[in-house]
Amino acid sequence: MGRRRKGRAINGVFLLDKPLGESSNMVLQKVRAMYGAAKAGHTGALDPLASGMLPICLGEATKFSQFLLNADKTYEVTATLGIRTTTSDADGEVVSTLPVTSTPEEITQACLSFLGASKQIPSMFSALKHEGKPLYWYARQGIEIERPARDITLFAIDILRIEGVEVDLRVHCSKGTYIRSLVDDIGQVLGCGAYVSRLHRSQVAGYPSDKMLSLDALQAMVNEHRVDKGSEHHAYIDPLLLPMDTPLYALGSTVATAKQIEGVKVGMPFIPEHITPAVVDEGIVDVKAMALSADGHEQVKIYDEHGAIYAVAELKPDGYLQPKRVVVY
Numbered sequence: 001m002g003r004r005r006k007g008r009a010i011n012g013v014f015l016l017d018k019p020l021g022e023s024s025n026m027v028l029q030k031v032r033a034m035y036g037a038a039k040a041g042h043t044g045a046l047d048p049l050a051s052g053m054l055p056i057c058l059g060e061a062t063k064f065s066q067f068l069l070n071a072d073k074t075y076e077v078t079a080t081l082g083i084r085t086t087t088s089d090a091d092g093e094v095v096s097t098l099p100v101t102s103t104p105e106e107i108t109q110a111c112l113s114f115l116g117a118s119k120q121i122p123s124m125f126s127a128l129k130h131e132g133k134p135l136y137w138y139a140r141q142g143i144e145i146e147r148p149a150r151d152i153t154l155f156a157i158d159i160l161r162i163e164g165v166e167v168d169l170r171v172h173c174s175k176g177t178y179i180r181s182l183v184d185d186i187g188q189v190l191g192c193g194a195y196v197s198r199l200h201r202s203q204v205a206g207y208p209s210d211k212m213l214s215l216d217a218l219q220a221m222v223n224e225h226r227v228d229k230g231s232e233h234h235a236y237i238d239p240l241l242l243p244m245d246t247p248l249y250a251l252g253s254t255v256a257t258a259k260q261i262e263g264v265k266v267g268m269p270f271i272p273e274h275i276t277p278a279v280v281d282e283g284i285v286d287v288k289a290m291a292l293s294a295d296g297h298e299q300v301k302i303y304d305e306h307g308a309i310y311a312v313a314e315l316k317p318d319g320y321l322q323p324k325r326v327v328v329y
Contacts, residue, residue: 007038010234011059011327012241017212018046018054018201027215031056034222035238036231043068043204043247049089052076052201053212061244063325064312068247070290072155074172074203077196079183081107081165084193087125087139088180098192104162110189111157111169114182119149123181152177166197206249213240244327245301245309250290252277253301254321261304264311265328269320275300293324 014035018027024045032040041062043055052075057065082100085092102110122128124139128147138145153174161168171179180196187194202209218237225233254272256264263270278291293299297314300321304310308329313321 007032008036008234009059010035010037010238010241011061011244012057012238013061013244013246014056014058014218014241015207015212016054016056016218017214018051019215020051021048022215023048024054027054028056030215031218032058034218034233036234041065043071044073046201049091049196050199050201052199053204053207053209054201055204055207055247057244057247058241059244060327060329061247063327064244064247067250067290068205070175071205071247071250072172072174073177073201073205074170075179076160076198076200076202077169077171077179077183078198079167079169079186079194080197081167081187081190081194082192083195084184084187085195087195088123088184089125089196089199092125092195096193100165100190100192102190102192107162107167107190108159110186111159111167113189114185115154115157117151117153120152120176120178120181120185121149122147122176122178123184125180126178150176154182167194170202172203205247207242207246211242248301248309248312250278251299251301251312252291253303255303255305256310258305261302261310264302264313264323265326267323267326269313269316269322271319272300272321275315299324 014031016027016031018024024042028040028042035058037058039059039062041057043057043065046052046054055068083097084095086095124144125136128135130138130145135145154171156172158170160170179199183194183196221237222233225236252275254275256270260270291299293314297316300313300315301309302311302313302321310327311323312325313323316322
């Protein structure tokens, strides 16, 4: 019999404004501890040199965290021209130093040339896994792994500032886009090299940036309301959580009867009366692709008659919904 995980059954999504210098797993564990949650997981790591939005799923919301891995994201980045490094950021060793002779118009044109769909080779210093280990692990051993080019889409690139050798960009991109690789590619087009000197993720899917809270701000709330190391602070920080079904924004939904819900709890399929399509901007996000399972079946959210989510199910060719990720209340 498996050992039960300690902690309380708190469900929801916390929008963390991750600080520089800490790993995603480290801040995840800190948030989990402050909430006293039994389970926690993030939705796509930000490495220590990047700051910004890191949705953290608590409790049953961890069953839906994978859906945000496929979401589009927005980054604000400072590219420093004239220097190329091994990691395409400030932590790497300098590979080359060249004069920057491009005009602001040429720099703008080089940046905008990457708009739209293209293929990108991930950096060896990315967190992409190879045989169970991130690529950066191999890179630090001096091992080069062959990486196939990946399909990406840059929906928008806004040039915010060009000053000296620094260029500030806002990049709205699809899943799988590596901003360090993009900046390195821009430097190559300009013929002078470039690296990332600042990286901040300002948006994940449609999550509101004004709902983000820093680790220090969350800790301050805990300290203010905690009494003798008790749990009084939970009443003050729990309202900060977003609903646990928010990662499922790209999925259609159906309402099941009380009898059907009893079957859903144990994984029994049923034929839905009606499926409501997702309402999102299909011009920006490939909603249809995000709503499909690995074997190509449409995925649907199942709610009870009171609006509580109970599962994500696959719509089978025979019209039945087969529950796959079931919420336990």
